[in-house]
Amino acid sequence: MSTTEVPLTISTKNLTAVFKQNKDLSSCVDEVLKAQGISWTVRTALKYTPIGLRINLYTDDxxxxHLDIDQLMPAGIKSEEPRILDFQFRERLSLVFGPVVARSKRVTIEEATQIHSFLGQGWDDSCAMDGLFYAYARGDPSKPNGLEWESHQIFGFADVPVDEKQTERKYVVRLYFTAPSLDQGVEKRLVYDFVQEGL
Structure with missing residues (x-):
């Protein structure tokens, strides 16, 4: 097993780990970030610098x-994304994305497919057994600096071809995104290499 392959001990039932984006295997999300109001300077930096993720799954009293995800971006930018998996709408002010309304829950592969067919594709056997994470978010244009956009994300694990001969288990985010500034909805896949278990 390579050092960047996610071990089978990590699943959507046991997810406290650090990952780093694999730029070669991931979709370019520049048009998504532009629609979310991210500056050209930051978008350019993100094209060349992998994003790190610190993920902590836990149950409260x-x-x-809860699924807490810290995104570590270039120039020391950090985006904290605390998610409570009860599917209740919550408002928050993101330092990166501005005012956001979001909610999250667990879903099956079948439920992910019902949200959008792209979101249900390619997941591994552990996700078929343990489920996936679904995060819905939208910008809030009613607030200062708020922009109109809508995001559907599914988080889980998938066996991803890394070259012509080898497939590795990776942490994967599938995204379906819409915004008035885009002609149509866009489908993106982000792939992350394993760095370490625990935080």
Whole structure:
């Protein structure tokens, strides 16, 4: 097993780990970031610098699951994305994306496919058994600096071809994104290499 392949001990039931984006295997998301109001300077830096992820899945004292994701970007930019998996709408002000309304929950592969066919594709056997994470978010144009956009993301694990001969288990995010500035919805896949288990 290569050092960047996600071990089978990590799943959507046991997810406390650090990952780094694999730029070669990931879609370019420049048009998405532009629609979300991210500056040209930051977008250009993101084209060449992998994003790091620190992910912590835990259950609070009330028995509700939390999926906290810290995105580590160039120039020391950090985007904290705390998600409570109860599918309740919550408003927050992101330092990167501005005012956002979001909610999250667990879903099956079948439920992901019902949201959008692209979101249900390619997941591994562990996700078929343990499920996936679904995060819905939209910009809030009613607030200062808010922009209109809508994002559907699914998080999980997939066996991804890394070259002509080899496939590796990776942490994957599938995204379906719409915004008035885009002619149509866009489908993106982000692939992340394993760095370490735990934080």
């Amino acid at each position: 009330s028995g509700v699951e």
